[in-house]
Amino acid sequence: MSDPKIKNMEDFATVSGISRPTLSKYFNDPESVRKSTREKIETALKKHDYRPNVYAVNQNRRQTKNIGLVVPNLTDPFFAGIARTIEGLIVKAGFNPLLLSSHGGPEQEISNLESLRSIKPAGVLLAPLGRASLVEQVAAFANEVPTVLFDANLEKVGEAFFGSDNNQSISLIVDYLCRSGEPPLFFELKTPINPNAYKRRSAYIAAMERLGHEPHLIQVDGQGWNFEEIGFREGGRILTRQKLPTNTILCSNDRLAIGLLSAAFENGIKVGLDARASLRIAGHDDHPFSRFTCPSLTTVSQDYDAIAARSVETILSLIQSKECMKTREETLFEGRLEMRGSA
Incomplete structure (x- = not known):
């Protein structure tokens, strides 16, 4: 037997x-x-x-070995990439990462946090939705469970926040685009879902004015996280129906830029640096697919290795000390210009 x-x-x-x-x-x-x-x-x-069953084992402990990791949407390769990096660091530290996706929904974000609360996590790393987040409920959770935010900030929520310096990164790519060709217009959603998008808009306007150029915003309708579809649909409409004040377009993020590149190809518009090209397109984030577009996408990379490392280091410190931080830490990391074939 x-x-x-x-x-x-x-x-x-x-x-x-x-x-x-x-x-x-x-x-x-x-x-x-x-x-x-x-x-x-x-x-x-x-x-x-x-x-x-590590979850059952941890239920009997006053402090568990579980660290929750919540991101807005795992179908986005950017968040999948940073989550994979964070998971590796958590495992290396001897803890169990519990990865959850909010699927772009504020109710799901809260449901994720409640699910984590039920298994008594040692701490939580949260990339919040941002403006769509139910901030009071997120704050209430963070008051009970050691919480560190990354990517998008919610003011006064959690013990710390780590993200990208959008003022520095947008200024960097605007400077490059103005130096290498016509000043860019800014292509974005009319109502962005991520607070980083608002910061990038403001940074673009400030950078253009600093350089003595008039800012031009093209804001399009669109909801959810289907940025490529929005970039393709609305970008195609703009490229074929609207006379642009410049031949250079800076997109609020790489996913919009990828959709816009596709729309340009669909409409027979050549993008790039050679004499036959009539349009330049750039983005922001250094999305995992950006180097494989045609032409490859000029962009600004976020230092998500540094963001991931600092986030994990901080949550581990909170878990070990079992005390709140005296003051909430906010640290922004600079981006790096990635000059490729699109601009």
Whole structure:
């Protein structure tokens, strides 16, 4: 007969001959038990092919080894990329990352936080929706659970915020576009869902005025996170029906720019730097696909490795100290110009 299926830690304690308290101690911190005991447990784990339910184990601890990670939308490769980096850092620190997506919805964002609250996380890293977030409810959660925000800021929510310096990065790419060709107009959503977009709009206007150029905003309708579709649909309409004041377009983010590049191709408009091109397009973020567009997209990269590292470092410090920070930290990281074929 085959061995009976091990359903829980009590079953594993019975078949392994190791006490339940010793097993709990091991699963909480393997180094906390003697080497001989640790080797015995690890041999039994392999023999019986048992993996403990870390969520059930953590429910019995005052401080769990779970760290929640909530992002706006995992279908966006940018958030998928930064989440993957953060997950790796959390695992390296000996904690369990719990990744959740808000799918662009404020109610889902709160549902994610409530789900995390129920399993008593040691801390949470949150990239909030921003203006769409139910701020009072997010703040109430952050008052109970150590929380660090990244990418988008909610004023006075959480112990710290880490993001990109949009003033620096937009100024950097506006300077480059004006230096290398005609001054850019700014292509964006009329009502952005992310607060970074508003900061980029203001930074564009300030940079153009500083350089002595008149700012030109082209604001289009669109909702949700389907930026490529909006860029393609509204960009095509603008390129074919509207006379533009310049041959250079700076998009609020790379995903809009990718849609706009597609619209230009669809309408036979050549984009790029050579003499045959009649349009230049640039973006912001250094989206994972931006180097593979045709032509490759000139943009500004966000230092999301630094943002991820600082966010994890801070939440781990909060967990270890078990105390709130004396003052809320806000740190912005500079972007880097990525000069490619589109502008």
